[in-house]
Amino acid sequence: MKNQIYLLTQILLFTGLLNVSWAQKSPKIGAEEISAIVEDHANNDQFHGGVLIAQHGEVKFEFARGVNADGEVNALGSQFELCSLGKMFTGMLIAHLVHEGKLAYEDTFVSYLPSYECHPQQQEISIHHLLTHSSGIPDIFSQDVIKKVVSTQKMSIEEYFNHYAQEPNSTVFFSSEKPAFKSGKKFSYSNSGYLLLGLVIEEVTDLTYAQAVEKYILTPFGMSETHSGNAYGGGKSTMRDMIKFQRGIHKHKLLDELAFTEVIEPRSKNGKDVYYGYGFEIDLAHPLKIVSHKGGNATTKVEFMFTPQADYMGI
8 A cells, every 4th residue: 555655646746736845744645635635636627637556457546537638528548648658668669679689789779770871979879878868869859959940941840840740750850960978978868869769660670660569569468549659759548558558567578577677777867866777767766666757748747657566557
């Protein structure tokens, strides 16, 4: 129960339904109290979304209220936007290809993309660097990159986002950029790096990114209510389907224990006691390692987390 409440508290802190000072002063908070808080926010039109906690695949707490960005009523079976949670799929696909012997973490990514023409210093960047956001390649959604592309390409911001959301060839807008720092030196979140990882996956598997996710994750995990986006995010899923994702991880349906241990190894530090691994964030502040990922866009905030040892998950 203690771990269940901790996960639920962390999710509600992320969504803004709890504030940090209140949570710190209330260490004995229980499920009933948290449920009442969520209910109160929903009744006051301050929460639109869903929350779910499960252990060993069994639902312990679930809640859905309000409407989505399209005005549709949220229900327990609603599909929610995944946003950057899609990076978890990418990290797992790369790990699978590594353990199949089809690529290596230390390989340079350009060695798999012969047609990718880039700044000379990008040629030193490895698969590991892209996975851990330590490549130095500018993020395609950073304000500086957006301003530069909008100005030089004479396009609107709306056109910019639509172009990047649909076209992997958008690498042309950052391929010539010098990395902001020497690869591996620090953490700097970059959707660009994951876009490139998607191209590597397509090159190695001879499948589209969506086909690779379907073949290696969605079908074997039984995730029939999930639609993948691209390698840096997007797509939609239900809360119950995300239980299936966690169960697929726990039961080693794609990666064996050793391979997944490599994926959730703390690598790039991006906060106090918080690190990034290969497509997953790792929080070492709690006695139990918490593995997670956050995401968001103009209308959505989402977080998925689980504890490998206690087999709890929450979204």
